Amino acid sequence: MWNRRKRSQSDQSDEVIFPLKIDELKNLLVETFVNSSSLNFTKYKINNKNVAVFFIDYQVEGAKLGPFLEPLLEFDSDKEFTYQTLLNGLPLSTGSTSNTLKDIQKKLISGEAFIYIEKEKQAISYPLTIKETRSPGKAETESLVLGPKIAFTESILKNMNIIRWQINSTDLVFEEFTVGKQAPREVRIAYMKSVANEDDVNTIRQRIKELDVDQIEGTIVLKQYLEDSQTNLFPQFDETELPDRFAYNVTRGKIGVLVDGSPTSFIAPATLFSFLESTEDLYMRWQAGSFLRILRFLAMFFSILVTPTYVAAATYQYAIIPSQLLVSIGQSRAAVPFPPIFEALLLEFLLELLREAGARLPTKVGQTMGIVGGIVIGQAAVEAGLTSNILIIVVAMSALSSFTTPSYLFGTTIRLIRFPLIILAGFLGLAGIVFGVSFLLIHLLRLTSLGRPYLVPIYPLRLADFNKVFFRTPFSYESKRAKSYRPKDLIRFNKKDAKQKRDIDE
Template sequence: MWRRKKTEKTNQSETNIFPLKVDALEKFFKEKFNYHDDLKFTKYTVNKKKVAVFYIDYLIEGNKLGQIIEPLVDLNPEIDLTNKNLLNELPYSSGTSTNTIEDIHKKLIIGFVFIYIEMEKAVLAYPFSMKETRSVEKAETESLVLGSKIAFSESILINMNVIRWQINSTDLVFEKFTVGTQAPREVRIVYMKSIANEDDVNTMRQRIQELDVDQIEGTIVLKQYLEDSQMNLFPQFDETELPDRLAYNVTRGKIGVLVDGSPTSFTAPATLFSFLESTEDLYMRWQAGSFLRILRFLAMIFSILVTPTYVAAATYQYAIIPSQLLISIGQSRAAVPFPPIFEALLLEFLIELLREAGARLPTKVGQTMGIVGGIVIGQAAVEAGLTSNILIIVVAMSALSSFTTPSYLFGTTIRLIRFPLIILAGLLGLAGIVFGLCWLIIHVLRLTSLGRPYLVPIYPLRLADFNKVFFRTPFSFVSKRAKSYRPKDLLRFNKKDAKQKRDIDE
């Protein structure tokens, strides 16, 4: 189990071995731990006392090290060399005292420098860690025409700074956690204290605190640990690499999560329709923003149903096809020896191969592979009699529709749903599609995100939230936050005051 109550550890590494000689301390560290080849252990004599400075070389900033060594060796000879006096004399206020080997070990491997005065009961620790990170760059997986283009980086400090740019409010909270027993990582939950629902904050906090794993590889991995159900196909938290998307969700009452070393974040609770929203909709006129949201919703349905419907119609339900189109389909499939279900699965498989190959190859080569590969393989498949022209058009339209989804993970879900529906359509016709859709709807109705219904505002019905999900209205009409997330403060502004338009001379 990855969620379990943590037990207290009582082993030798947590014991206090101080005071002891400097030579004995060096021998202890190099025998006890696995990083003895990388441990730099330097000894000095200051004011007639032996002093040891030890650290792992490649984890610290070298320029800061010299700024602490020089004041140490040039210390006033009249000063009694103790931990308390040395903390006051060195030009860094971030120094702390620690006396357990477990704490020293944890800090040593994240870039702390330690100073030990012989026969003292503790060591002094200074955070001089060096982290290699990217600067703030343009988003790659979530492309925008309008709005902020910057993306998260691997540094959680930079990410928190960028979010502060977006939300300049004293109400913003960054709550800190550490996850991982073997390779700990810093995790932050982000929320607006006066807006976010307290139950949601407590639920997220509890799930993170109860998480007992050796390590997490990144934000998306942590998201899978924290989701309400790990056995279903649909993502239950909304992931993003855009700080402005995270800021938009947080100011609406959701909870964001950041992980150190990961250039993405996620927000919760989420709904099925959250994955079809884009912050770009806010920067357009409300008519254009509404059109794009409706277009994405229809594209999702089209992507799921168009290929299975073709397979069902071409296999069983010929009567639903117009006569002229039926003739064209018959002529196109005259040379194809395979049934429509095999034909459709083959083309869908080829499309997925091209998509995956294009994503894994270098950018310029990948684009060429996607375009040229699709044209060449499609034309060759038709000439070889493996498939028909009409099915190539149908599958291509289905693939294009799946690309309209702003969320990459949700787009992957849509692609995977098509395959079982195609199989059901080939076996049972339209009845198989209806059976598959009924099962899918029942499954989605049972899903929750952080304990909230996944299909809200459709189920349970929240008509007041429709203009925040399916379409947009002018900003002056959206005076309240979505009731679906049950924020503490529902009101965004006073609607009556917003409608009052005054000239400068009034």
């Protein structure tokens, strides 16, 4: 019954409501808006015609109301009062017309002011929107030593302007969508028309169009709706708040997505290795950039495996531990009454508590909490016999390794993976770690991002793309885009011309 009534109201809102008398229009709008006190509805008499001006107070910028109302109130009585003369007389951008209740509602809540001449078949509206935005600042979740420090803001128009400034090309395309029925938001996808794979563009375009939700809270929420698997632990699209990283990926053939009101964007498709790349690698010499990229890969494996390996070795596989180190571990654990699995889970849990507390507290207090809290709690745990010194070192090294990941969401995924591996190591030893890693690898082999394999260029094997993923080469050797994403235009520049050097007198 309720669904039938709701559907009936929706059908009526799509019907043409004009022509109406001014009082009838006012009553209809008052009934439509729950909080009708914010609806400013004023009636005027111009050239013997009743005219209504209506808008929502807090959505309209006061400075724009004067130029909007002045030509209307001072209209020349010698001219015929029509919509066309009104459009020509208002010193504003071109107005638009509406004749359905649904269209009027949508424009009112987006900050447009309406003019309606009694008994006409349409109303005219002008955008007088007021939007509170901040100036671009530094990125909060992605820290850089080299490269641009500017970050996205909550204004999608400012973000598009920054991207257009970064990619000064007519080939750059911004496609506009509206997502959300109750609280619609503007969504833009950005791609290079002559480079991006058409199938990828069509796929993400179709997923956005078919998304049927009341509202989206931001870019990260939209990303989860559009991913290939919403139940998967691994993020399948790469998020960023850095315009230069966004522009870098778009020019390489990927698709970027922006959401109005969100200072974060995401890039599709992505691979497991995309989350370990940083634009900072580009601003260093290729040797240093390659070293840092390889370091992040090693840190990822170290962060996942070092604590489970300690638990397995201290519980079952004593033979793999050198004899001198085994004596130290035995002396360190002599006063600890708990098995290694409980000891490791306790320390990992305390570390996550400290991390979360430091993130939620004010910046200066959070930094102090993380440093002092870690030292005090760690020392107290050792003295109380709850854990050993060696395990504190192991857990600290594992935590430091997870911090090297440029993507915050991917770093969180790595930390979560450690817990089931520690449990498997505590019950099955090294065999449990092998089982867990094998299950994880099979899972990653089946995972896709926008239909593309998640482990490319390892699976399927693309040797030509290794220098774009695992290490860096001099720019003169990177004349081709990555084959893994199947771009329309594979060639970036002529390799022979790039290597050829000429003196000024040649």
